[in-house]
Amino acid sequence: MKKEQQIDLYYQMVLIRRLEERGAELYQQGKIGGFMHLYIGQEAVSTGLIAAREPRDRVITAYRDHGVALNCGISANEVMAELLGKATGMSKGKGGSMHMADTSKNMWGGHAIVGGHLPIASGFAIGDQYAGNDNITICMFGDGATNIGYFHEALNIAKTWGLRVLWVCENNQYGMGTAVDRASAVTDIRQKAEGYGMKNGQVDGMDVLKVYDAAKDALDYVRKNSQPYLLEIDTYRFRGHSMGDPERYRKAEEVKKWQENDPIGIFNKQLLEKKVATAKVLDEIEARVEEEIAKAVEFAEASPEPAAEELYSDIYAD
Amino acid sequence: MAKITMREAISQALMEEMDRDPSVFIMGEEVGVWGGTYAVTKGFYDKYGAMRVKDTPIAENAIIGGAIGAAMVGQRPVAELMTINFGFSAMDYIVNQAPKLHYMFGGQFTLPLVIRAVGGGGRQLGATHSQTPDAIFAHFPGLKVVSPGTPEDAKGLLKSAIRSNDPILFIEHATMYQVRGEVPEGEYTIPIGKSKVQREGKDVTIVTYCKGLELSMKAAEELSKEGIEVEVVDLRTLRPLDMEPVIESFKKTNRAVVVEEGWKSYGVGSEIVSRIYEEAFDYVDAPIIRVAQKEVPLPYNRTLEQAALPQVHDITAAVKEVLK
Structure with missing residues (x-):
């Protein structure tokens, strides 16, 4: 990968991290409502994955979607505005944290029912197959979603019909507070693809370049063969499941151990060691991101609330 | 005016819309090779082929979720629920996804989707296959629920439903496919939302x-x-x-x-x-x-x-x- 692109990936990961840290503060101040699920710790997954897609490939994910939105090119301003429920958010303040989408950037949401977006992802691929194009739908979901019926119906039809879907399981070790081995019959999620005769792979989700390479290979396979592929990406969320998670289900030492594997720290080290970037360049990125986030907060706070008549807009298209 | 059955009226509406608009396709259980369990799509598979008349697995979430996805990316799927009772297996899609996706994302997604469902009792199918749960579905803003009582209305309303950009549940009655009625000659549609x-x-x-x-x-x-x-x-x-x-x-x-x-x-x-x-x-x-x-x-x-x-x-x- 070119140096500029590597540096850009680093920038994206730092952007996600800082935006969410700021988001958490705003949440504590009561400026963000509802549920908010932070991606902190998992930034390398969507950053590497989405960097590997063609612009025509569609991305759909679950409710832990702020990072995915940023990686797809949605601005920090719009993400922050949506978090604050403002009219300038990409979903006009009607979706919130869990429902971020921008079809012009091929980011198709932000879906809050566990597993519910998987058959919809199959549907995108049904539509693309019908249209006769070779677009791929990249569908991201957590380990918890692989235990629900939707997952199995979606994978079955994808394989049976030869749909171009890259199924990406972000295995962050817990479905809410329940560890994978307490909820899933097999702990290697990729094994579940075997039951559908589906090609699959597994990669370390704390290393953005490894994720990128694995995603490239998987996307090539899907495009060339018109077959789905399941990629399991092992990762860890450093924060609770959502804001206000007491975290009784895991030990501080475990979290600490994973935090030593911070994907941003790992990448920072790689960039310096391989002389892709100097410390000065990486520091400048930090400064640039700080400024961008400050402006995003300013933009979001200054943005108007949705107008009262918005309550009744967009219920129907006709 | 021609006198035709409800079955013929629905079948004609589907065929006319498929001929008119290549983005219209059908998916559901036994809609293709079998010809539809109520024979509504008899002959469609031979005429339009497997890509436009899709036989699905018996998996309602894959059917309705799949139709929602295909609609979101620009196609006009007509998904069939063999009976409305099977819709309960896909309740999340019918009431919790389809009616919300346009509104919740600020109007970005449109769902030109029709779900045809066969409801009603009177055929001795037992308690789980005989329900008329229309009111449940009509409870949800964002979904449109149509249920015609004459062949003329069935044809005209289904054609409008297929052309609509909103998710529509189109409920037919299992004992009414042989009901005959006058239907106008040639092209016509009937607006949705008019008593x-x-x-x-x-x-x-x-x-x-x-x-x-x-x-x-x-x-x-x-x-x-x-x-x-x-x-x-x-x-x-x-x-x-x-x-x-x-x-x-x-x-x-x-x-x-x-x-x-x-x-x-x-x-x-x-x-x-x-x-x-x-x-x-x-x-x-x-x-x-x-x-x-x-x-x-x-x-x-x-x-x-x-x-x-x-x-x-x-x-x-x-x-x-x-x-x-």
Whole structure:
């Protein structure tokens, strides 16, 4: 990968991290409502994955979607505005944290029912197959979603019909507070693809370049063969499941151990060691991101609330 | 005007829209090679091929979720639920996804989607296959619910539904495919969300739809012989609900009976009666009566099943009661 692109990936990961840290503060101040699920710790997954897609490939994910939105090119301003429920958010303040989408950037949401977006992802691929194009739908979901019926119906039809879907399981070790081995019959999620005769792979989700390479290979396979592929990406969320998670289900030492594997720290080290970037360049990125986030907060706070008549807009298209 | 069956009317609507618009395709259980369990899509597979007439696994989430996804990316799928009862397996998609996706993302997604579902009792299929749960689906803003009672309306409304950019649940009745009726020659559509007076009368207003219309028209015929002239208003669409013809008729007759096949409690009739009381209370001359299914799961035994379902004589009795 070119140096500029590597540096850009680093920038994206730092952007996600800082935006969410700021988001958490705003949440504590009561400026963000509802549920908010932070991606902190998992930034390398969507950053590497989405960097590997063609612009025509569609991305759909679950409710832990702020990072995915940023990686797809949605601005920090719009993400922050949506978090604050403002009219300038990409979903006009009607979706919130869990429902971020921008079809012009091929980011198709932000879906809050566990597993519910998987058959919809199959549907995108049904539509693309019908249209006769070779677009791929990249569908991201957590380990918890692989235990629900939707997952199995979606994978079955994808394989049976030869749909171009890259199924990406972000295995962050817990479905809410329940560890994978307490909820899933097999702990290697990729094994579940075997039951559908589906090609699959597994990669370390704390290393953005490894994720990128694995995603490239998987996307090539899907495009060339018109077959789905399941990629399991092992990762860890450093924060609770959502804001206000007491975290009784895991030990501080475990979290600490994973935090030593911070994907941003790992990448920072790689960039310096391989002389892709100097410390000065990486520091400048930090400064640039700080400024961008400050402006995003300013933009979001200054943005108007949705107008009262918005309550009744967009219920129907006709 | 040609006289055709409900089955032919629905089949013609599908075929005409598939011929008109290449983005229209059908997906569902046994819609293709089998020809549809109610033979509505007989011959379609041979004419249009497997890509446009998709036989799916028996997996309602894959069917309805898949149709939603295909609609979001620009196709116009017509998904078929072999029975509306199987829709419960895909309840998340019908009530929690399809009606929300346009609104929740600020209008970014459109869902030009039709879900055809076969409902209703009377075929001795037992409690889990015989329901008329229309009111449940009509509860959700964002979904449109259409349920025609004549071949003419079925054809015209289905064509409009396929052309619409909103998710529409199109409910057909399992015992009505052989019902015959006049259908206009050539191209026509009927707007969604418009109730219609199917029979004019001055004494009592019957408000109904779908199977209830068939029964109510028979009741009206019988009552006419006794000198009672009822006006039958057919809702045709349950959401968005067009109350105007209902209120207009009620202001003329001041008496009403509401007929539906579903259960009475929390049903379509409950909604209609409330609306009449809200919008035309000063015109009420007698308490409005609801004719509906008995509050039991439908039994298999034919006599018991018919005892639970609303009958023509229930309607005639109710009309006479409101005239007392």
